[in-house]
Amino acid sequence: MTAEQRAKVDDATIKSLTAAIKYAHSECNATRGVVEHLQERIAYYQNLQLEWHDSHDQMARQQLRLEQQLQQLRADSCHADMAYHARVSELEGQLEKFLRADEDDSPVEEDDLCDDGCQDSRGDYEALSNKLRMQADDPLALGRIGLHTWP
Numbered sequence: 001m002t003a004e005q006r007a008k009v010d011d012a013t014i015k016s017l018t019a020a021i022k023y024a025h026s027e028c029n030a031t032r033g034v035v036e037h038l039q040e041r042i043a044y045y046q047n048l049q050l051e052w053h054d055s056h057d058q059m060a061r062q063q064l065r066l067e068q069q070l071q072q073l074r075a076d077s078c079h080a081d082m083a084y085h086a087r088v089s090e091l092e093g094q095l096e097k098f099l100r101a102d103e104d105d106s107p108v109e110e111d112d113l114c115d116d117g118c119q120d121s122r123g124d125y126e127a128l129s130n131k132l133r134m135q136a137d138d139p140l141a142l143g144r145i146g147l148h149t150w151p
Contacts, residue, residue, distance in 0.1 A: 001009075
C-alpha cells in the first residue's frame, strides 16, 4: 500500500469514525431525552401516589370523624328518646290525676297540673278534658290531635 492509498484509507476511516461518533452522540442525546422524559413521568406518578396517599389518609380521618359524629348523634337520639318518654310518662301521670279529679269532681291541686308552667285558665283544662274524652273513645286520637306536643 502506498502512502496515498493509506491517506485515503485513513481519511475514510476518520470520516467513518466521525460519522459513528455523530451517530453515537445523536443516540446518546435521544437516550438522554427518553431518560429525562421517563424521570418526569416517574416524578409525576410519585406525586400522584403521594396525593393518593394523602387523599386516602384524609378520607380515613373523615370517615373516623363521621363515625364519631354518628355515634354522638345516636347517643343524642337515645337521650332525646329517653327524655321524650319521661315527658310522656309525666304527662300521662298528670292526665290520670286530671281525669280522676274530673270524674270525682274533686279539685285538682295546682301543683299536680302545672309543674311545667301551664296557664291557669279553665278554658285550657276544658280543652284538655275534651281531648281526654276523645282519647278514651279512640286511643290513637291523642297523637292525631297533637296532645303529645301540649306543654
